[in-house]
Amino acid sequence: MQIMKFIKSLAYPSEMLPPIVEEESHFDPETEHSAAKLGMWLFLATELLLFGGLFAAYAIFRAKYPVMFAEGSANLDVVLGSVNTVILIFSSWTVAVAVTAIQENKIKLVQVMLWITLICAAIFGINKYFEYSYKLSNGIGPGTDIFYSIYFAATGVHMLHVFIGMAVLGVILKRTYEGRYSKDKFTAIEIGGLYWHLVDLIWIYLFPLLYLVG
Amino acid sequence: MASANPYKTYLNIWLLLMFLTFITVYAAEFDFGALNVPIALLIASVKAGVVALHFMHLKYEDSMTWIFAIYPLFLLFLLIAFSATDIFTRVAN
Numbered sequence: 073m074q075i076m077k078f079i080k081s082l083a084y085p086s087e088m089l090p091p092i093v094e095e096e097s098h099f100d101p102e103t104e105h106s107a108a109k110l111g112m113w114l115f116l117a118t119e120l121l122l123f124g125g126l127f128a129a130y131a132i133f134r135a136k137y138p139v140m141f142a143e144g145s146a147n148l149d150v151v152l153g154s155v156n157t158v159i160l161i162f163s164s165w166t167v168a169v170a171v172t173a174i175q176e177n178k179i180k181l182v183q184v185m186l187w188i189t190l191i192c193a194a195i196f197g198i199n200k201y202f203e204y205s206y207k208l209s210n211g212i213g214p215g216t217d218i219f220y221s222i223y224f225a226a227t228g229v230h231m232l233h234v235f236i237g238m239a240v241l242g243v244i245l246k247r248t249y250e251g252r253y254s255k256d257k258f259t260a261i262e263i264g265g266l267y268w269h270l271v272d273l274i275w276i277y278l279f280p281l282l283y284l285v286g
Numbered sequence: 287m288a289s290a291n292p293y294k295t296y297l298n299i300w301l302l303l304m305f306l307t308f309i310t311v312y313a314a315e316f317d318f319g320a321l322n323v324p325i326a327l328l329i330a331s332v333k334a335g336v337v338a339l340h341f342m343h344l345k346y347e348d349s350m351t352w353i354f355a356i357y358p359l360f361l362l363f364l365l366i367a368f369s370a371t372d373i374f375t376r377v378a379n
């Protein structure tokens with residue numbers, strides 16, 4: 073197909089010239105879109121296994137030291153953890169709305185939803201800051217015991233993902249103001265959204281395992 | 287979009303997730319003994335499934351994407367199960 077196009081372009085140069093676009097598609101836009109999405113799912117798989125190591129450590133040490141985990145978990149702030157869960161799931165909802173809105177060319181709605189998402193992520197981070205500083209001021213740190221090692225490692229790596237997600241969505245938000253996305257070009261918003269949903273998914277497991285079932 | 291009004295669907299999904307979050311916090315008040323973790327994981331998995339199917343649009347994706355989504359769960363199972371069987375079957379020397 074590509075060869076035929078090339079030969080035709082020699083015969084009809086001006087007619088076959090592709091329209092000048094800022095970022096050219098590698099193949100046809102549809103293939104590029106689904107390939108990019110599939111690539112993101114593959115990346116999410118590696119992310120899941122990154123946290124998988126922490127989940128494995130949790131499972132093994134919890135089985136070995138149930139009392140330590142019960143005590144550590146009881147010391148965590150369930151209210152703050154619940155509030156953060158609600159905030160993160162809410163932000164996942166706003167991203168889902170944004171991904172649908174861009175497919176209907178509702179740029180304004182996309183911008184509002186992404187702003188809300190970023191604010192939610194910031195509130196999540198602020199809550200986490202208070203949680204960490206309260207623990208540290210009480211002399212509880214990553215080195216206190218194995219439960220807190222896993223708690224700080226898991227929530228810390230998760231927090232890093234929240235920051236990366238904020239950066240990704242922040243760039244996307246900036247680009248919506250530059251008119252870079254439309255109903256025919258929204259791959260970045262969709263795969264950025266997939267990343268944000270993964271951050272939500274990980275927290276859905278971390279919250280009950282760390283805060284609730286000690 | 288396959289759904290007639292995706293925004294309404296998203297709202298319902300969000301309300302469902304909030305309800306499940308409430309259930310999981312409420313269930314933690316009671317002690318089910320050895321079932322504490324399985325119950326928490328079950329509720330978390332329902333929530334994760336709902337997020338993946340609806341928010342991440344897995345419901346509308348082709349079989350290739352499903353393989354990419356399911357296969358890491360198998361790897362995760364291997365990682366946890368094989369580490370655990372190693373640790374808990376060691377004989378102290």
